[in-house]
Amino acid sequence: MPTCSDDVTSLLRHASLMRFLVARIASISAQQMLMLAISWHMYDLTSSAWDLGLVGLFQFVPGLATTLIAGHCADRLHRGRMVAGCLALQAVAATLLIVSTATHSVTRDTLLGLSLMLGAIRPFQMAGQQALLPMLVPPRLLARSMALSTVVQQISVIAGPALGGVLFAVSxxxxxxxxxxxxxxxxxxxxxxxxxxxxxxxEPVTADTILAGLRFIWSSPLLLGAISLDLFAVLFGGATALLPVYAKQILHVGPQGLGLLRSAPAMGALCVGLYLSRRAIVSGVGKKLLIAVAIYGVSIVAFGLSRWFPVSLLLLAVSGGADTISVIVRQTLIQLETPDRMRGRVAAVNTLFIGASNQLGEFESGVSATALGVVGSVVVGGFATVLISAAWSRLFKPLARRDALH
Structure with missing residues (x-):
């Protein structure tokens, strides 16, 4: 019987998987730097929490129009080449920002317009990436490869903002x-x-084929519970959009400190991901998923109240570690419960929910910060996440009672 060490060695020798992982490091680092620069640039131009929220909203709205189409494309096209095309378009967006910055023509509308462009592209990239990974490894290695992919992602999320913060010293x-x-x-x-x-x-492209992924998820309480849990937990509990305000006005650490704040959740996620890549969760997965979401919410509440930079970094790291448990369990369940012919469309719906939780969550943060203040927004959102975890344990019993991933 294969051991844990044998499984990890098998993964590391898989050439296509390694190419996929290295490409993820480069792409996620690039995206993290790009979004860090856009958010800081926007706040530097306008000093408005509302405008920071608009950056998230302008990324979310076009995704509503393209997500289901992206899923259909991921089930019809070569997924690797589809992702490559998305990244080429993001390079174009970054180039436009280089030119407009050099000519001192960057405005609030420029940043919002390019946020729209990035938001329209992202569903195609995410649907292709999520549906591609299960094609590279056998099912018995999927949970560990998902954890390894999460490790790579978190390394990039750490390196991207940190490097971006350092590069800000240049320009x-x-x-x-x-x-x-x-x-x-x-x-x-x-x-x-x-x-x-x-x-x-x-086959003809019809409303029936495009909506197939949505119907598949709706018919499965387990998948619906897993995907919607992320939507509502991060929608209310996310504090990313307000980190520039914390860095500038509350913790007083500037853009370099902002880079560390953006990287801190990834540091916690990296530690947990490394552990789970060697010791996958094999029992009580539903219960552990809900507990992890509750811990995420508590850590966000504590971060909202913190005024000491090192403690704030530690709390964000805890939130990242808890979120990683949630991500690995949810994504592995989704892949294992979905046939390959449907993976692109199911991944697209999952992308829509992730986009809502991240980009729409950034808008929610901006709106609630305007009404409640920055600290009040973060604290109330964290409490809401804890309540959501408790509610989902009652509303989605198949998810809460799920014991094993397979």
Missing amino acids: VGTVYLTSAVLCCISAVMYAFVRYDYTPPPR
Whole structure:
């Protein structure tokens, strides 16, 4: 019987998986730097929490129009090349920001317009990425490969904002340039990720085929509970959009400190992901998922109240570790419960929910910060996340009682 060590060694020797993971490092680092630069640039221009929220809203709204189409494309096209095309377009967006920054023509509308562009692209990239990973490894290695992919993601989330904060010392244009270069490198690598690809039979594109993923999830209380849990927990509990305010007005640490604040959740996620890549959760997965979400909410409440920078970093790291348990359990359940012919469309719906929790959550943070103040917004959102975890344990019994991933 294969041991944990044998499974990890098998993963590390898988060439296509390694190419996929390296490409993820480059792409996520680029995206983190790009969004860090846009958010700081916006706040530097307008000093408005409302405008920070609008950046998130402008990324979310176009995703509503493109997400289901993106899922259909992911089930019909070569997924690696589809992701490569998305990254090439993001490089174009970064290049436009380089030019407008160099010519001193960046405005609030420029940043919001490019946020719209990035929001329209993201569903295609995420649907392709999520549906691609199960094609690269056998099912018995999926949970560990998901954890390894999460480790890679968190390394990038740590490195991207931290490097972006350092590059700010040179200029914001340098941040945009580095992001564009990394997007191009990642696009090339994704284009050459190899897996057994057989073009599916041609069928007409209809409302029925586009909505198939949504119907599939709606018919499964387990999948519906897992996906909607992330939507509402992060929608209310996310504090990312307000980190520039914390860095500038509450903790007084500037753009370099902002980079560390953005990286802190990823540091906690990295530690937990490394552990789970070697020791996957094998029992009580539903209960552990809900507990992890509750811990996430508590840590956000404490972060909202903190005024000491090191404690704030630690609390954000705890939130990242708890969120990683949630991500790995949810994503593995979704992949294992979905047939390959549907993975792109199910991934697209999952992307829509993730986008709502992140981008719409940023807008919610901006609105609630305007009404309750920055600290009040974060604290109330954290409490709401704890209540959501308790409610989901009652509303979605198949999820709460799920014992094993398989």
